[in-house]
Amino acid sequence: MKRSVFLLLFGVLSFCQAQSDSGGEETGGDEEHVELFTTPTTKMAAATSDFGYNLFRALGSRETTSNIFLSPISVSAALTQLSMGASERAERQLFRALRYHTLQDPQLHLTLKNLLASVKTPGKGLSIAARLYLARRLRLKQDFFGLVEQQYGVRPKALQGGTKDLKEINDWVSQETGGKVQRFLTKGLPRVPGVNTMSAAYFKGKWVTRFSQNGVMENFQVDGGAPVQVSMMKQDNYPVKMGADSDLSCTIAQIQMQDDISMFIFLPDAVTSNMTLLEESLTAEFVQDLSMTLLPAKVSLTLPTLRLSYSSDLLPLLADLGLSEWLDNPDLEKISAQPTKVASLHHKAVMETAPEGNQYASATSTLSHLTYRVDRPFLYLIRDEASGALLFIGRVVNPKDLRI
Numbered sequence: 001m002k003r004s005v006f007l008l009l010f011g012v013l014s015f016c017q018a019q020s021d022s023g024g025e026e027t028g029g030d031e032e033h034v035e036l037f038t039t040p041t042t043k044m045a046a047a048t049s050d051f052g053y054n055l056f057r058a059l060g061s062r063e064t065t066s067n068i069f070l071s072p073i074s075v076s077a078a079l080t081q082l083s084m085g086a087s088e089r090a091e092r093q094l095f096r097a098l099r100y101h102t103l104q105d106p107q108l109h110l111t112l113k114n115l116l117a118s119v120k121t122p123g124k125g126l127s128i129a130a131r132l133y134l135a136r137r138l139r140l141k142q143d144f145f146g147l148v149e150q151q152y153g154v155r156p157k158a159l160q161g162g163t164k165d166l167k168e169i170n171d172w173v174s175q176e177t178g179g180k181v182q183r184f185l186t187k188g189l190p191r192v193p194g195v196n197t198m199s200a201a202y203f204k205g206k207w208v209t210r211f212s213q214n215g216v217m218e219n220f221q222v223d224g225g226a227p228v229q230v231s232m233m234k235q236d237n238y239p240v241k242m243g244a245d246s247d248l249s250c251t252i253a254q255i256q257m258q259d260d261i262s263m264f265i266f267l268p269d270a271v272t273s274n275m276t277l278l279e280e281s282l283t284a285e286f287v288q289d290l291s292m293t294l295l296p297a298k299v300s301l302t303l304p305t306l307r308l309s310y311s312s313d314l315l316p317l318l319a320d321l322g323l324s325e326w327l328d329n330p331d332l333e334k335i336s337a338q339p340t341k342v343a344s345l346h347h348k349a350v351m352e353t354a355p356e357g358n359q360y361a362s363a364t365s366t367l368s369h370l371t372y373r374v375d376r377p378f379l380y381l382i383r384d385e386a387s388g389a390l391l392f393i394g395r396v397v398n399p400k401d402l403r404i
Contacts, residue, residue, distance in 0.1 A: 036288045037284070037288075037388065040103075040105055040107070041114060041115050041118070041387055042387055043105070044103065044105070044108075044111045044112055044115050044387075045115055045388045045390075046099075046285070046288075046388060047098065047099035047100055047102060047284075048072060048073050048076040048098075048112075048115070048389060048390065049072065049389060049390035050099045050283055050284050051072060051075075051098050051321075052070065052073065052075070052076070052390045052393060053282045053390070053393070054097075054321055055070060055072055055075065055314065055317060055321065056068070056070055056279065056282070057279050057280065058317040058320035059312070059317055060275075060279050060395060061276075061320070062316075062317070064273075064274065065273040065274065066397060066401075067308075067310065067394070067395060067396055067398060067401050068310065068395050069309075069310035069349050069393075069394035069395075070310070070314075070347065070393055070394070071128070071199070071200075071201030071203075071347070071349040071391060071392050072390055072391075072392075072393065073115075073116070073201070073389055074128045074129070074130055074199040074201040074347070074349075075130075075345070075347055076112070077112070077116060077128060077130035077199065078130035078131070078197045078198060078199040078345070079094065079098060079197065080098065080109070081132055081154075081156070081197075082094070082132060082195065082332075083095065083098075084144065084148055084151070084334065085195075085332045085333075085334040085335035086330060086332055086333070086334065087331040087332075087333045089331060090326060090331035090332070093323060093325065093326040094323070094326060094330075096322065097318065097322055109151045109152075110151075113151060113152060113153075115387060116128065118386070119384050119387065119391060123258060124258075124261055124384070125203055125204040125205060125206055125261070126201065126203050126391055127180070127201065127202045127203075128176070128200070128201050129172065129176035129181070129198070129200040129201070130152075130154065130198065130199045130200075131154050131156065131157065131172065131198050132195055132198070133156070133158075133159050133165070133169060133189070133195070133196040133198060134158050134195055134335065134336075135159055135193040135194055135195070136158050136159050136160060137193040138193050138335070138336040138340060139336055139337060140158060140335065140336055141334060141337070143334075144156065144335050159196075162188075163188070166185055166187075166188055169185055170184050173198070173348075176200070177200060177202040180204075181200045181201075181202050181348055181350050184198070184200055184311070184346070184348050185346060189344060190343045192341060192343050193340065193341075194340055194342055194344075195332065195335065195340060195343060196343050196346065197315075197342060197344065198346050198347075199345075199346070199347045200349070200350075201350070202349075202350045202351070203350075203351045203352070203391065204353075204354075205261070205263065205351070205352065205353040205354075205382070206257055206258040206259075206354070207255070207353070207355075207356070207357035208258055209238060209357045209359055209361055210235070210357030210358075210359070210360060210361075211301075211303075212234070212235050212236075212355075212360075212361070213232075213233065213234040213355075214232075214233050214234075214354075214355035215305065216232045216233075216234055217232070218230065219375065220376065220399060220400075221271045221375060221377075222271075222397065222398055223271055223272050223274075223397060228400050230305075231304065231305040232302050232303065232304055233301075233302070233303050233304075233305050233353075233355045234301070234302050235300075235301050235361050236300050236361065237298045237300075237361045238298060238300070238301035239256070239296065239297075239298055240253045240254060240255050240256075240297055240372065241253070241254040241291075241294035241295060241296055241297070242254070242294055242295065242296075242299065242370075242372070243290070243293065243295065248277060248278050248281055249268060249269045249270070250266045250269060250278060251266075252265065252267075252290060252294060253265045253267070253301075254294050255301075258357075258358065260384065260385045261382065261383070261384055261385065261391070262291075262382075263381065263383075264290065264380060264383060265374055265378055265379075265380045266378060266379040266380065267376070268377065268378070271376045271377065272377060273395075273397040275379050275395060278379055284388060284390070287383065287390075288388055291383075297370055298361075299371060300370065300371045300372070301372050302371075302372070302373040302375065304374060304396070304399045305354075305355070306351060306353045306396075306399065307351075307352050308349075308350070308352075308396075309349070309350045309351075310348070310394075311348035311349075312346075312347060313344050313346050313347075314346075314347050315327075315343075315344055315345040327342065349392060351382070351392055351394075377395070377396060377398075378395075378396055379393075379394070379395050379396075380392075380393070380396065381393050
């Protein structure tokens, strides 16, 4: 999906389009399609991202005016493990929701494994935990345990029952995330003979360019309410890529983080918690277009000091992704010969940013007169630029309600 973006630079609006293979020249007719994702890894990243945008929209439609926050790639990892236990018919249904049906990748599991390994390299600051927990009352097929462990390096686990399971799961998630995701579950699992799918992610963002001021308490505008005081990071002459989309009534900034990670911030022109139009526009292709279309600028940047946590059972959302029939009969024949339901899809995401960076903003006697103040509800993405994978996506309407 090609879109046009208006660039806000030096106070002047100038038109800028994503480049095509023809060098950006006018074609006069239908636009020639440009293949943006050309390798198995980038195609897999696009699929997991599009699944994430769909999941985010489903969650957003149920929680229309509240903070929401997900790590889609970790949910994809957990559901893909689950797909290994399904019949061919059920696998096809699940793959369609996961957007894998577009890939035609005979080594799909290996491609996903390699993508997960690449986004979890230490410098990127991302850790992921994804695992299946199986009810002890099921007569389980042991081959399934070995199959998942061989492919993804994590062995599904049979539950024992009672409070032991709660401690077991919380301890494992904490271990996999370096102790950063605590209290993953706060209550016991459903007492049904089914599969509990768990996914968690932690991200500690590191900027390329540091902020000189941190912890400055300033007003954050709240839709329909009084402003709240939140901690802000501030820096003059901060390098970003920037543009404004008149159709979506928002200004977009891409802020570079270390190890080829970036944050996209979509800041609506008005104070509003209803971002439906913006959320509906998001696809892997649109964001890839943005990464090639936004142009460099230096701004006086003010950004909330983000320390966010969000958890939910996402299972009901799968019906909104076309999986109503699958939820009724997931046909997990490779896990157990007994009729087996998916009992839960628990997810928790935790994210932190700090003012530090490995370089300073350029020193100049002339300050940029462009200002980008993220002081009202906004939507943001954390994206791995090398692969294009969506790591996190969130809607922030009140940062105080998302504190760890």
